[in-house]
Amino acid sequence: MSTTGLDRRTRRRQETIEEILEVAIALMETEGVAALSLSAVARRLGMQPPSLYQYFPSKMAIYDALFQRGNEQLRDAYRSAYEAADTDDPLELGLIAATAFCRWCLEHQVYSQLLFWRTIPGFEPSPEAFAPAAESMQELRDHLQLMVDAGHLRPEVAGEEGVALYTSLIAGLLSQQIANEPDASFEEGRFIRLLPVVLEMFYQRYAPTRG
Template structure:
C-alpha cells in the first residue's frame, strides 16, 4: 500500500513540475513575442513534447492563460503582502502596497499585461481564478476603511469611489509605463518614477482638513 501511495505521489509531483515548466515557457514566450504570441504548439516545442500531450495539462489555450492569470495574481499578492507586513494599517499599507504592485508590474510586463489589459480576444479568467482578485480588492477596501476610521483620511475614503480611484491611479501608472517605455526599470521609467507623486495626489484628495499624509514618502 505504501508503495502505491509513493507512486501516486511521484506522478503528482511530475505533473506539478510539468505544469510549472509549461507556465515558465509560456511566460518566456509572452516576454519575447507579446501576449498574443503565445501558442500551445510553441509551449509544447519548448518542453520537448508533442502538442497533444500538452492538452493533458491544459485543456485549451484559454486554460493556459487562466493558469498564467492565477500565477500573476499569486505573485502580486506575495509582493504586496511582503511590502505591507510591517506597516501600520491604513495609509502606510495602502502606499506601500501600491508601490510594490507597480514595481512588480514593471518588472513582470508579460503577466502584468494579462492582469491589467485585455490582450487576448475572448479570454476572461475563470470565476475560481478571479476570486483572488476580489480578495485583493477586499483587502484594499479594508485598509481604506481603517484609514478613514482612524482619521488618516476623510470618511469619503471608505467609499466605492475611493476604491475605484485607487485602482485607476495604480493601473494608470502601470499602463503608461508598459505602453510607452517597456523595458525601463521601475526607478528610471518616465512614468513609474512618478509613482509617489501620483499617490500623493490620491491621498491629498481624501486628506482630512488640516491633516497631513500619515505615511509621508521619502
C-alpha cells in the same frame, strides 16, 4: 506551487504543469501575449501537441492558469512588503504596499498585460483564477478603511468611487511607464516614480474637512 507531500505521480504532473506555464510566459515575452501557440509550447518542451492536452485542454486554460498564478505572485509581493514594514502609519504602509505592487508589475510586464489589460480576445478568467484578484481588491478596501478609521481620510474613500479612482491612478502610471519606458527601473521611470505624488493627490481628494 509547492510539491512537498505529494505522491510521485502527482508531483511529476504538477512539475510538468509548472514547466508548461514557464514556457508559455517565455514565449509570450518574445511573441506577444495574444500570440501564444500550443504547438510552440509543445515543441519547446519536446512533447507532441496531443500530450499537452493532458494538462491543459485549450490555450484559454493556460491563460487562466497564468492569470491565477500572476495574481497570486502579485498578492504575495505586496503582502510581504506590507508585513515587513517597520511602521504602523497607514499612509506610509499604503505607499510601501503600492510601491511593491508597482515594482512587481514592472518586473513582470507579460503578467501585467494579462492581468490588467484585455490583450486576449474572448478571455475571461474563471472564478477560481479570479479569486486572488478579488482578495487583493478586498485588502485594498480594508486598507482604505483603516485610513478612514485613523482619521486620515473621509469614509467615501473606501467606497466604489474611491476604489475606482485609486485603481485607475495606479493603472494609469503603470500603463504610461510600460508603454513609454518599458526598460526603465522603478527609480528611473519618469512616470512610475510619480507614485508618491499621485498617492498624495489621491489622499488630498479625500482629506477630512476641517472646521
